[in-house]
Amino acid sequence: MKILVAIKRVQDYNIKVQPKSDGSDVDIEGVKMGVNPFDENAIEEAIRLKEKGVVSEIVGVSIGSSLNQDVLRQGLAMGVDKAILVETDKVLQPLAIAKLIKKVVEKEKPDLILFGKLALDSDAGQTGQMLAGLLNCSQGTFASSVEIKGTEVFITREIDGGTESIVTKLPVVLTADLRLNEPRFVKLPDLMMARKKSIETIKADDLGVDVSSKLKTINVSEPPQRKEGIKVKDIKELLQKLNDIEGIKI
Amino acid sequence: MILAEHDGKKLNNVVFNAIGAAEIFGGSIDLLIIGKGVDELARLASKIDGVDKIIKFDAPHLEHPLAEDAANIISEIGQDYRVILAPHTWFSRNILPRVAALLDVSMISDVLKITGDNTYIRSTYAGNVHATIKSDEPIQVFTVHSSKFKAVGLNGGDALIVDSKAPEPLNLSRWEKERKIESDRPPLINAKVVISGGRSLGSAEKFNEVLSPLADNLGAAIGATRAAVDAGYAPNEIQVGQTGVVVAPELYIAIGVSGANQHIYGMKDSRVVVAINNDPDATIFQFADYGLVADLFEAVPEMATLVSKT
Ligand SMILES: Cc1cc2nc3c(=O)[nH]c(=O)nc-3n(C[C@H](O)[C@H](O)[C@H](O)COP(=O)(O)OP(=O)(O)OC[C@H]3O[C@@H](n4cnc5c(N)ncnc54)[C@H](O)[C@@H]3O)c2cc1C
Ligand SMILES: Nc1ncnc2c1ncn2[C@@H]1O[C@H](COP(=O)(O)O)[C@@H](O)[C@H]1O
Numbered sequence: 025m026k027i028l029v030a031i032k033r034v035q036d037y038n039i040k041v042q043p044k045s046d047g048s049d050v051d052i053e054g055v056k057m058g059v060n061p062f063d064e065n066a067i068e069e070a071i072r073l074k075e076k077g078v079v080s081e082i083v084g085v086s087i088g089s090s091l092n093q094d095v096l097r098q099g100l101a102m103g104v105d106k107a108i109l110v111e112t113d114k115v116l117q118p119l120a121i122a123k124l125i126k127k128v129v130e131k132e133k134p135d136l137i138l139f140g141k142l143a144l145d146s147d148a149g150q151t152g153q154m155l156a157g158l159l160n161c162s163q164g165t166f167a168s169s170v171e172i173k174g175t176e177v178f179i180t181r182e183i184d185g186g187t188e189s190i191v192t193k194l195p196v197v198l199t200a201d202l203r204l205n206e207p208r209f210v211k212l213p214d215l216m217m218a219r220k221k222s223i224e225t226i227k228a229d230d231l232g233v234d235v236s237s238k239l240k241t242i243n244v245s246e247p248p249q250r251k252e253g254i255k256v257k258d259i260k261e262l263l264q265k266l267n268d269i270e271g272i273k274i
Numbered sequence: 275m276i277l278a279e280h281d282g283k284k285l286n287n288v289v290f291n292a293i294g295a296a297e298i299f300g301g302s303i304d305l306l307i308i309g310k311g312v313d314e315l316a317r318l319a320s321k322i323d324g325v326d327k328i329i330k331f332d333a334p335h336l337e338h339p340l341a342e343d344a345a346n347i348i349s350e351i352g353q354d355y356r357v358i359l360a361p362h363t364w365f366s367r368n369i370l371p372r373v374a375a376l377l378d379v380s381m382i383s384d385v386l387k388i389t390g391d392n393t394y395i396r397s398t399y400a401g402n403v404h405a406t407i408k409s410d411e412p413i414q415v416f417t418v419h420s421s422k423f424k425a426v427g428l429n430g431g432d433a434l435i436v437d438s439k440a441p442e443p444l445n446l447s448r449w450e451k452e453r454k455i456e457s458d459r460p461p462l463i464n465a466k467v468v469i470s471g472g473r474s475l476g477s478a479e480k481f482n483e484v485l486s487p488l489a490d491n492l493g494a495a496i497g498a499t500r501a502a503v504d505a506g507y508a509p510n511e512i513q514v515g516q517t518g519v520v521v522a523p524e525l526y527i528a529i530g531v532s533g534a535n536q537h538i539y540g541m542k543d544s545r546v547v548v549a550i551n552n553d554p555d556a557t558i559f560q561f562a563d564y565g566l567v568a569d570l571f572e573a574v575p576e577m578a579t580l581v582s583k584t
Contacts (some may be wrong), residue, residue: 040535041399050403118371119380142516147398148383150371153341157349157375162446163341165368168510178450183364184519185461186454186511190340192447202500202517203510238410239380247397247404250542253563259577262548262564270546270563272525274467274492274581 025079025172027070028134029104030125030152031086032060033095034145041145047243059095062140064102064207065200069170070138071103072205078172079136081105085128087121089113093223100218101210107221108132112228112235118146120235122154127231129159134195136177141166141199152199162192168203275304275329277348277360277369278319282309282337285319287464288361290425293324295418297426298388299357302326305433306351308344308440310337320433323426328433333440338449344369346444349376355413362417362520363463374415382407382416400516401539421522421543455511462512465495468523470514470541473501474530474570481507484571485529487578497521499537515540530570533558550574 035041036056044051059067073079084099086092087110096107110124129137139152156163164170164179168187171178181188182201228235256262266272276296279286289305296303304327307316316330331347352358352373360366362384374381386404387395393408394416462468469489475481481502489496498508500515514521516536526544530551531537538561541547549562552569559565566573 035399037400037536040402043403050399117380119375119378122375144400145398147396147400147516148381149367150374150381150383153368153371154375154381156341157345157372163368163372164447165341166364181368182510183452184463186452188338188452189450190447191450193445237380239382240408240410242393242406242408244398244403244405247401250547250561250563252560253547253565255559255565255567257566258568259566259573259580262566262577263580265564266525266546266548270525272546274525 025136026081026083026132026134027073027079027136027138028083028085028129028132029063029066029070029099029138030140031063031067031084031095031099032140032143033057033086033088033092034060034143037061037144043244043246047245049241050244057091057094059098060140060143062142062200062202065202065204066138066140066198067099067102067104068205068207069200071208073172074103083108083132083134085110085125087112087116087124087228096223097215097218097221098210100221101214102208107223109223109225110228110231111225114228114235116235117237117239118148118150119154120233120237121151122158123233124228124231124235125151125155126158127233129155136172136194137197139197139199141201152197156197159195159197162196163198164190164192164196165199166201167198168201170198170204275306275352275355275358277358277366278305278307279361279363279365280307280309280312280315282312283315285315286361286363287425288363288420290322290428291420291423292359292361292418293322293426295385295388295423296357296359297324298390301356304329306348307331308336308339308347310334316435320431320435322428322431322433325431325433328435329438330435331438331440335443336440338452339369340447340449341368341372342444342446345372345376346441348373350441351438352377352413357414359414359416359418361420366417370415370417377413377415379411379413379415380409382409385416385418386422400535401542402535419520455509459489460493460495462495462497462514462519462521465521465523467492467494467525467527468497468514468521468541468544469494469527469529470497470499470531471502471508471529472499472531473505473507475502475507478507484574488574488581491578491581499531499534528558528562529574531558532556533561
């Protein structure tokens with residue numbers, strides 16, 4: 025069985041990204057970048073399935089500029105077997121990403137496709153479901169556990185106020201929740217080894233996909249801040265303020 | 275068209291906010307109810323202000339709608355709509371992107387504001403940036419950040435109920451079971467008061483022992499940080515933040531919570547925020563209307579006692 029994992033390059037989760045002063049875009053220059061956290065869970069899950077002997081090959085795919093090689097190497101260092109970069113300098117919407125990955129799926133023919141449930145830059149959480157729609161195949165989103173039995177995949181999904189268990193047929197697109205697993209740390213020697221591995225590069229323009237978008241970002245700005253509050257000296261004062269100023273009767 | 279989320283008997287409250295958002299477009303509004311045995315629910319929904327039509331798909335296999343089947347239905351009838359929206363919940367987030375792909379249109383997640391003329395404001399980069407987006411798609415597909423839109427009422431409406439025949443199940447997946455946490459407390463997503471605890475509570479026992487009396491006395495729901503959930507002090511379902519639930523209560527009390535980006539994401543729309551933390555420089559104080567620098571193990575029991583007296 026073969027797995028495809030989608031790996032996005034995003035800002036480090038500790039970093040507060042700021043808009044540029046002219047509001048044209050975010051200021052990403054010099055910001056520390058890495059593998060999207062949820063994609064790390066996806067990679068980890070793929071590797072565990074391989075370690076269990078259920079899976080024979082893991083292919084990692086990333087879409088973006090040549091800088092995305094670093095996240096693919098991170099994947100290779102963790103245990104991904106083969107890396108594909110779909111190269112483009114354009115900033116793409118989830119629908120365009122899903123269409124490009126569909127082309128890679130048609131070529132690689134994976135049985136299982138693993139995504140992160142959300143990318144930290146787009147905050148969209150759409151791409152996996154979109155790909156499943158384009159492929160007309162099963163989907164298992166926000167997965168916190170995955171088990172393969174024969175041609176069926178048993179999935180526990182995070183839903184509002186609890187969890188849900190579903191069983192899907194292969195091929196299936198899964199999106200990983202943080203709870204799916206604890207991603208392993210990459211060891212330096214593995215990272216050095218991964219540097220030597222080759223990355224298959226495909227030009228996005230050569231895939232014959234219309235990636236133009238009907239969404240236009242007009243401007244970006246800092247969200248309105250909550251006004252700085254006050255410090256109270258004790259619980260009594262707190263309750264009194266809540267009551268007198270906020271009208272919260274407790 | 276609005277995708278309605280429900281438990282078979284009652285609509286989720288956030289649906290009323292989504293209808294409020296739909297009214298901004300000024301057209302007629304249809305509410306889509308997919309389920310099993312939802313006659314009564316549809317009748318109730320027909321009383322909602324501003325709704326013109328209830329479109330009902332009622333079939334045994336739709337009791338727990340799978341994304342594949344739901345998206346199949348919505349994209350089929352969706353061709354005829356200009357706008358398709360839903361509240362930004364895990365239910366809709368599972369289904370709507372698939373619908374958008376089937377309709378070959380882009381989707382916008384978690385809209386904070388609709389500024390007319392198919393222009394939207396949404397937050398990106400873990401809530402640190404607001405982007406204004408204009409969409410030229412023929413069908414506008416998006417989810418809304420419920421607390422940012424006014425809920426419509428449930429008294430004046432007289433919507434037509436249209437029974438539609440559900441297509442055969444696609445059988446790409448099957449539903450097995452669900453596990454929801456049982457609690458006497460109000461559900462986190464709708465609670466008027468939420469108190470959240472962090473890693474500093476130290477253990478599952480302490481988490482419960484310290485927070486429960488205060489929650490009970492306030493009639494509050496309990497939330498948790500990811501650190502508290504990961505440490506096993508609290509169940510996953512009550513995690514507040516980017517990866518968990520987004521809440522916007524009247525009063526939010528953060529107890530021993532540092533104020534990480536991802537946590538703030540889930541509570542910053544609360545009307546009044548209180549933070550109790552023993553570190554005067556904790557980030558959470560920047561987001562709190564009222565901050566108390568104190569040891570939570572003393573302050574919280576004291577608050578529980580004082581609240582019960584009033
Ligand atoms: C991709 C990603 C998604 C994430 N999503 C979420 C999410 O949805 N929700 C979320 O919450 N986190 C999320 N996180 C984790 C987040 O970054 C923080 O690690 C987490 O919120 C910290 O939790 P905490 O405040 O309980 O712990 P800490 O950061 O350890 O803070 C503990 C606080 O308690 C205070 N304290 C200690 N002892 C006492 C005492 N006796 N009395 C009073 N105060 C005390 C300390 O001063 C400190 O401020 C996510 C992280 C990543 C990478
Ligand atoms: N440019 C990209 N390259 C590779 N994978 C991507 C890319 N964009 C999105 N993804 C995948 O889609 C998931 C969800 O992204 P999003 O829909 O943008 O929130 C991510 O966690 C990735 O697994």
